[in-house]
Amino acid sequence: MKEIRLSGITKRFGETVAVSELNLEVERGEFVTLLGPSGCGKTTTLRLLAGFQPPSAGFIEIGGRVVSDVERNIFVPPAKRRIGMVFQDYALWPHMDVFANTVYPLKIAGVNRKERQDRVDQILTIVKMSGMQKRFPHELSGGQQQRVALARALISDPAVLLLDEPLSNLDAALRDDMRLEIKSLHQRLGVTVVFVTHDQSEAMSMSDRIVVIDLGRIQQVGTPESLYDDPQNRFVASFIGRANFFKVSVRENKLMIDTGERLVPLDAERVTGSLREGLGCAKPADIRLSQSEAAGIPCRISNFLFVGDHVVYHVEIHGLKLEVKTTDRSFASLTEAAVCFEKVVLF
Amino acid sequence: MPDSLRRRELWLSKRSGLPPLLGWAGLIVVAVITGYPLLKLFLRMVQFNGRLSLEGFRVAFTASRYLIPFRNTVVVGVSTTLISICIGVPLALIAGRMDIPGGKFLRVILMLPYLIPGFVFAFAWREMIGPVGYLNRFYMALSGSKEPLFYIYGPFGVILVLAMHGYPMVYITVVRALQNMNTSFEEAAEVAGARGFTMLRTVTLPLMLPAILGAALLVFASSIANFGVAAVLGIPANFYVLTTQIYATILSYGVKNNITIASCLSVYLIGAGLLFLWLQERIIGRRRHVVVTGKGGRRDLLPGGSHSWLYTLCLGLFGVAMVVLPLAAILLSSFIRAYGLAPSLKNLTVNHYASLLTDTLAVTALKNSLLFAVVTATLCVAIGLLIVLITERSSMRGRRFLDFLATAPRSIPGTIIALAFIIAWIRPIPILGFSIYNTAVIMILAYMSRFLGYAVRTLTASLKQIALSLEEACLISGGKNRHRVFDVLLPLSREGIASGWLLIFIPTLNELTISILLYSSGKETIGVAVFSLLQEGLIGRASAFSIVIIITVLLGDRLLFLVSRGKRSLLG
Numbered sequence: 001m002k003e004i005r006l007s008g009i010t011k012r013f014g015e016t017v018a019v020s021e022l023n024l025e026v027e028r029g030e031f032v033t034l035l036g037p038s039g040c041g042k043t044t045t046l047r048l049l050a051g052f053q054p055p056s057a058g059f060i061e062i063g064g065r066v067v068s069d070v071e072r073n074i075f076v077p078p079a080k081r082r083i084g085m086v087f088q089d090y091a092l093w094p095h096m097d098v099f100a101n102t103v104y105p106l107k108i109a110g111v112n113r114k115e116r117q118d119r120v121d122q123i124l125t126i127v128k129m130s131g132m133q134k135r136f137p138h139e140l141s142g143g144q145q146q147r148v149a150l151a152r153a154l155i156s157d158p159a160v161l162l163l164d165e166p167l168s169n170l171d172a173a174l175r176d177d178m179r180l181e182i183k184s185l186h187q188r189l190g191v192t193v194v195f196v197t198h199d200q201s202e203a204m205s206m207s208d209r210i211v212v213i214d215l216g217r218i219q220q221v222g223t224p225e226s227l228y229d230d231p232q233n234r235f236v237a238s239f240i241g242r243a244n245f246f247k248v249s250v251r252e253n254k255l256m257i258d259t260g261e262r263l264v265p266l267d268a269e270r271v272t273g274s275l276r277e278g279l280g281c282a283k284p285a286d287i288r289l290s291q292s293e294a295a296g297i298p299c300r301i302s303n304f305l306f307v308g309d310h311v312v313y314h315v316e317i318h319g320l321k322l323e324v325k326t327t328d329r330s331f332a333s334l335t336e337a338a339v340c341f342e343k344v345v346l347f
Numbered sequence: 348m349p350d351s352l353r354r355r356e357l358w359l360s361k362r363s364g365l366p367p368l369l370g371w372a373g374l375i376v377v378a379v380i381t382g383y384p385l386l387k388l389f390l391r392m393v394q395f396n397g398r399l400s401l402e403g404f405r406v407a408f409t410a411s412r413y414l415i416p417f418r419n420t421v422v423v424g425v426s427t428t429l430i431s432i433c434i435g436v437p438l439a440l441i442a443g444r445m446d447i448p449g450g451k452f453l454r455v456i457l458m459l460p461y462l463i464p465g466f467v468f469a470f471a472w473r474e475m476i477g478p479v480g481y482l483n484r485f486y487m488a489l490s491g492s493k494e495p496l497f498y499i500y501g502p503f504g505v506i507l508v509l510a511m512h513g514y515p516m517v518y519i520t521v522v523r524a525l526q527n528m529n530t531s532f533e534e535a536a537e538v539a540g541a542r543g544f545t546m547l548r549t550v551t552l553p554l555m556l557p558a559i560l561g562a563a564l565l566v567f568a569s570s571i572a573n574f575g576v577a578a579v580l581g582i583p584a585n586f587y588v589l590t591t592q593i594y595a596t597i598l599s600y601g602v603k604n605n606i607t608i609a610s611c612l613s614v615y616l617i618g619a620g621l622l623f624l625w626l627q628e629r630i631i632g633r634r635r636h637v638v639v640t641g642k643g644g645r646r647d648l649l650p651g652g653s654h655s656w657l658y659t660l661c662l663g664l665f666g667v668a669m670v671v672l673p674l675a676a677i678l679l680s681s682f683i684r685a686y687g688l689a690p691s692l693k694n695l696t697v698n699h700y701a702s703l704l705t706d707t708l709a710v711t712a713l714k715n716s717l718l719f720a721v722v723t724a725t726l727c728v729a730i731g732l733l734i735v736l737i738t739e740r741s742s743m744r745g746r747r748f749l750d751f752l753a754t755a756p757r758s759i760p761g762t763i764i765a766l767a768f769i770i771a772w773i774r775p776i777p778i779l780g781f782s783i784y785n786t787a788v789i790m791i792l793a794y795m796s797r798f799l800g801y802a803v804r805t806l807t808a809s810l811k812q813i814a815l816s817l818e819e820a821c822l823i824s825g826g827k828n829r830h831r832v833f834d835v836l837l838p839l840s841r842e843g844i845a846s847g848w849l850l851i852f853i854p855t856l857n858e859l860t861i862s863i864l865l866y867s868s869g870k871e872t873i874g875v876a877v878f879s880l881l882q883e884g885l886i887g888r889a890s891a892f893s894i895v896i897i898i899t900v901l902l903g904d905r906l907l908f909l910v911s912r913g914k915r916s917l918l919g
Contacts, residue, residue, distance in 0.1 A: 052819055064512040091816035095838045104834075105824035152824065 003028040003160060003192040004049070008058035018044040020216040022058070024052050026194065031186050033195045033203040035239070036213035042196045045213070046162055049194060050085055051078035052315050063159050079108075084153030084191075085162040089169065090145045091138040098124070099133035099157075105156040125150045126185070143174045152184070154189065161186075163195045167202060179206055200240050204228070212236050230272065234347050237281045244287070244322045248280040248346060255346075259320035264297055268341035279347040284325035286343040289313065291331075296340035305334050315339060370743045373733040377752050380796040384767035391610045391770050396603070403604060407611035416592035417615060420571050423506055423588055427570040428563050430510040435517025436559060442546070442662055443522035447655040449663070455918045456666040459674075461515035462900045462917055464857045466575030466874065467677075467893045469508045470881065473499055473579065474676035474890065479687055481676050500584035508576045511669055513566035517559070519917075524558035525551075561627065568623040572616060572760035574860040575874075579881065589616055592760045596865060597766060606770060613763045620758035634805075674897070681890035699891035708891065711869065712876035716856050719787065719872065723794040724852040728844055730795070731802030736832070738803075739810045754800035761797055761860030768793045768865060785867040793861045798854065803845040809843025810836065845910040853903035857896050 004026040019041040026032050034042040036133050038172040048055050050066065057067035062083070067076040092101050099120060106116045111234060124130045127147040137145055146166060153161055163182070167175045183206050197203055203210050204224040212219040212227065212235070220227060220236045231237035234245070247258035255266040257280065266280065290296060299322075303314040306329070313324045313331055317339065324339065331337055395402035407413050441447065442454050460468055476482050476497040498504075528551075537548040552559075574590040577852035581591055589612060596602065596609040679690055681699055688694040703709045731753075737743050738750045756764060772789050775782040783789045813836065821835045837844070859874030866875050873896060880889035901918075908916035 050819075050823060052822070078819075078823045079827065083823060084824045085820070087816040087820060089814060089816055091814065091820040091821070091837060093817060093839075104821075104826075108825040108830060152820070156825065 001028045002026065002061075003030070003063060004194070005061040006045070006049075006058065007060075007335075009048060009055050009060065010057040011041075011048060011053065012056045017216055019048070019055075021054070022216075022218060024211060024218065024221070026192060028192055029190050031183070031193045031195065031206060031208045033197060033207040033210045034211050034213055035197060035200060035203040036219075037239070038198055038211045041216040042198075042213050043164060046164055046194060049164055050083060051076060051081050081118055082159045083162055084156070084158035084160070086146070086149045086153050086166045088165045090137075090149040090166075092145055092148055092152075094137050096136075097133065098129065098135050098137075098140070100173050101148055102133075102151045102155055104152065109156060119155055120151075123155045125156075126188075127151045127181075132332070133205060142170050143178060146178060148182075150185065156187075156193070158191065158317070160192045160194065163193060163245055167197070168196075168199070175202075182206065182272065212239060214239075231281070231345060232273075234277065234279060234281070237345060237347075241304065242284055242323060244284065246280050246282075246283045246320055246322075247278055248275060249278060250275065257317075257320065259318040261320075263319040264317060266341065266344065267296070268344040270343045272343070273346040275346045277347045281345045281347065282322075282341050282343065284312065284323040286341065287322060287324045287329065288340045288342055289315070289324055289326060289331055289337050290340060291334070291337055293336075293338045296338040299337055299339050301335055301337055306332075365836075366634035369733060370737055370741065373730065373737050374745070374749060376730050377734070377749060377799070380792050381752050381756055382801065384764070384771040384796065387771040388610055388613065388763070388767040391607055392614070394607055403607040403611040404614075406604075407608050407614075413592065413608070413612060416587040416589050416612075419502070420590075420615070421587040422502065423509065423577070424567045424571040425432050426502075426506045427509040427513050427566045430506065431513030431517050431566045432559060434510065436521055436555075437561065438514065438662070439518045440551075441658050443518060444525055445649050445652075445655065445658065445659045447662075449659050453659065453662050454665060456670050457518070457662065458515050459670050460511040461519075462904055463897055464575060464854075464859065464874070464900070465508070465512055465573055466579050466859050466878065467857070467896050468506070468511060468673065469576040469579040470877070470889065470893055471673035471677040472504065472508050472511075474680045474886075475673045475701060481679065482672070489642035500580055501586045502581075504580035505577050505586065506589070509570045509573060512573075512576070512782065513570060516565050516569070517562040520558050520562035520565070521555055524555055528554055546564065556856075564623055564626055568619065571619060572758075574762050574863075578859075578878070590760055593762050593766060594864065597769065600627075603704050606766075606878050609766055610770070613766060616760050616763060620755075620760070624755065624801055640670040653816055668815055677890050677893055680886055683887060686884065686886040696887075699887040703891055703895065706888070708871060708876055708879070709888070712871045712873050715787070715870060716858075716873040719791055719794065720852045720855040723791050723798060723855045724848045726791070727795055727799050727802040727851050728848050729836060730788060731799060731806050731847060732797075732837075732844070734837075735806040735810055739807060742878065750803065753803045756796050757800040759797075761858070762864065764793055764797050765861045765864035768796075768861075785870075787870055790862060790865045790870060790872075793865055794858060797861060798851040801850045805850060806840060806843050809840035813839050842911055846907060846915050849903060849907050849910065850915070853900060853907075856899060856903075875887050 002025050004024070006022055006024045009019055009022040010017065022045060023043075024032075034045055036042045044053075047053050048068070049060065049062075054066060054075050055070060057070050058069050059071070059074075064211065065073070065076075066074055067081050068074060077118055077166045093104075096104070102110065102120050102124060103116050106119060111119070120133070121130065124133065127150050129144060129147045129151060132140070132144070136146075137148070140148065149166070166182070167178055167254055170178060179202065182193075195203075204227075207224060209221060209223055210227055214235050220232045222230075227236060227240050231240060237243045238245070248259075249256050249258055251263065251264070255271070255275075256263040257266045268282075288296070297317050299315040299317045301313055301315050302321075305312040305314075310325055310327050311329050311332065313326070315322050315337070388829040393399055393401060395632070416590060438457060442450060442457060447453075451574050474480055474496075476499050478495055478500075480495075480497075480499070483497060499507075504724075533546060533550055533553060536546045539548060571588070572590065574594065576593070577586075577588045577591045581588060582595075582857055587595065593609045593612050596605050596612065599605045602608070615784075665789075682695045682697065683690060684694050684696045684698070703713070703834060734749060734753050738746045743749075768789055769784070772782065772792075773784045783792070817839070818831050818835055821831045826834065857874055858872060862872040866872060871879070873892065877889050877892045877896070880886075880892065904916050904918050908918075
């Protein structure tokens with residue numbers, strides 16, 4: 001069952017095209033993340049979904065109902081779309097306390113007083129904010145404000161929950177807690193979630209599916225694993241985790257790495273993708289270092305960074321600089337070693 | 348996404364947008380209180396002897412009796428501006444920037460003249476160095492001379508008192524610019540070896556130049572638009588500037604085509620006002636980019652150093668001579684039994700104050716002013732809100748023009764607004780068949796025309812500070828536009844609403860310029876009453892009234908301090 005359908009969605013602001021020909025379907029109960037750098041169009045897409053703006057072309061369906069269609073001149077305002085939303089700055093009304101903020105959607109919907117109180121009690125318990133109903137936003141920590149914003153977004157039992165970079169204003173430790181919290185809320189309530197972020201690790205750890213967007217276009221859609229393992233273009237490969245890129249060419253039916261100084265045969269254990277742009281890509285963790293030169297391509301170790309649970313080595317093959325990630329610290333004292341590619345993706 | 352687009356798109360389509368009816372209402376009000384009267388004023392300029400003609404301009408621009416006020420206005424404007432800069436800039440560099448003994452108290456004293464209405468301060472100066480002012484009498488008694496030491500009437504007095512009004516504007520603008528200046532500019536100069544006066548000359552003052560220019564424009568514009576000071580100190584010496592000449596021409600019922608000539612004379616001041624608006628836009632626009640750049644710490648007050656007591660002494664003497672003594676003079680006059688009596692204990696009385704509560708004119712004036720001020724401030728804030736919703740949150744066509752029309756009268760002298768109202772509303776309104784001339788309605792509408800811009804500016808600032816997500820959160824919670832306005836926008840702009848109300852209430856309460864031309868019997872205001880009492884020579888009562896005015900403006904400033912949490916108060 002599709003909860004959300006975006007078809008041919010385009011949004012222009014004057015001359016600039018923020019979102020271009022975007023097609024996407026989201027299953028009921030799915031957790032989908034829109035991932036991309038700032039200005040890529042992900043927030044615009046979310047706002048089109050929320051109904052803060054009409055698209056310039058295309059149509060949007062939520063729960064099987066058309067909420068926005070340029071051709072048929074249909075536009076359902078945000079209030080009637082059965083969505084909840086958490087804003088990047090939480091957008092808690094500073095002149096209302098926690099209770100008043102949370103109950104607001106019910107008040108507008110005309111729910112009676114008794115039921116309002118019950119539902120506020122219930123939802124605040126779910127987000128672990130019970131007993132704080134009389135506090136004002138400025139008396140709450142960032143994490144607590146976040147919980148209240150979630151409670152307000154969820155109180156009228158929306159079909160879809162939109163989250164606009166909700167974790168970007170929290171400090172690192174709290175961010176990890178809230179990731180788990182949001183994920184378990186999603187599992188518990190079964191609500192469909194559309195999450196917007198520019199942080200790939202956030203996207204990887206929380207989502208059922210990730211939609212990578214750049215320059216207003218979808219670059220790739222897939223599960224976190226498939227994006228990591230099989231990036232379909234250079235942008236996705238560079239945006240999901242770190243990646244080494246190098247020139248690759250074919251000589252006498254063999255793949256060669258062009259280091260800039262010379263051509264070196266590319267002997268990888270696994271090669272995927274097809275050579276279109278003449279580029280190869282290897283994740284730092286997909287390159288192995290060994291001490292015997294026979295095991296691979298000879299290299300010079302120019303630098304190393306000790307990060308704690310792993311080490312990042314900077315190595316050089318005839319002028320080509322590569323990053324290698326491993327748990328093996330023994331190369332720190334060496335200047336010469338050999339590299340071996342475990343996996344290379346070609347573009 | 349551009350924020351401005353986000354704002355516009357918030358009101359979306361017809362279905363959830365601002366009801367067109369409200370948009371029209373805003374437009375109609377502004378058309379009635381500003382657009383129509385100004386249009387009638389312009390049309391009147393080309394009517395001479397009941398025919399279409401440019402004769403009015405010829406008379407206004409060539410007859411010597413109208414050329415002299417023009418020349419006087421230029422002289423007054425330029426001298427006032429120069430003096431204000433010469434006082435205001437050093438004052439800002441010393442009192443606004445250095446930690447000197449008694450600095451806080453000195454700042455309050457030195458800012459005081461700005462709060463006090465011009466005609467009241469002119470009157471206070473008259474009590475000090477007028478023909479029978481205390482200082483002149485003291486000097487004559489001491490020296491046996493028959494001639495007073497100072498002669499306040501004429502250009503000297505007008506320029507002096509206007510400059511007392513002008514230098515605080517310079518001070519405020521320059522201090523604000525100094526506070527916003529990136530401290531690293533000066534720090535870099537210090538590192539490069541510049542110190543003291545060299546740094547001031549080569550770095551600080553050049554950086555302050557846009558601010559000083561802006562302030563100069565402001566002082567020039569407000570001094571050529573001033574009526575009260577020129578009326579109290581200029582007219583007795585037959586020294587007319589454009590505003591007082593227009594006033595006198597309107598009242599010259601015997602002169603043929605007097606209203607047309609007065610309208611044509613207005614062209615100078617309207618032109619200057621529009622030029623001012625344009626220049627201000629350009630200078631402020633530039634300043635935003637030059638000085639008020641992000642990083643760099645805000646500087647605390649600099650240590651005064653070894654000269655700090657000298658500074659305090661100089662500023663203290665200046666404050667006493669220019670502010671304290673005139674105010675003391677008017678205070679004294681308000682307690683003297685009969686005008687001209689020596690200020691000794693047996694000549695003192697509180698009768699003048701008591702008469703404010705019994706005298707018909709005084710009581711009427713107090714009641715009227717209070718009523719007019721409450722109504723004007725309330726209507727201005729309500730209409731201002733409507734206009735700001737249109738200009739800030741809708742994509743209605745012509746919203747920029749609406750904003751311009753609503754705020755432009757801030758740079759048009761009150762005298763001209765009153766003139767435009769006389770021309771527009773003296774005849775019965777077509778269809779309705781009655782005239783609002785000689786009623787309270789015309790006065791309130793004219794006040795609104797003059798002060799609506801204050802509400803619009805304050806509320807615009809307020810609305811710009813409200814994060815858009817707060818409104819979006821309301822919409823997504825199921826709210827309609829009315830919820831957005833009443834549950835989110837209004838509660839969050841309480842401070843702007845209260846400040847805007849006070850910023851209009853206080854000047855309306857003490858308004859003289861418009862009132863003196865539009866009042867009718869029974870509709871006298873405080874300003875009119877003081878002006879009439881002065882002309883009738885009832886100095887004691889006029890002084891007592893003036894003291895009441897001074898107390899209200901001080902209270903008003905305190906209230907403003909409370910509601911804006913210190914932001915909008917002048918005295919801090």
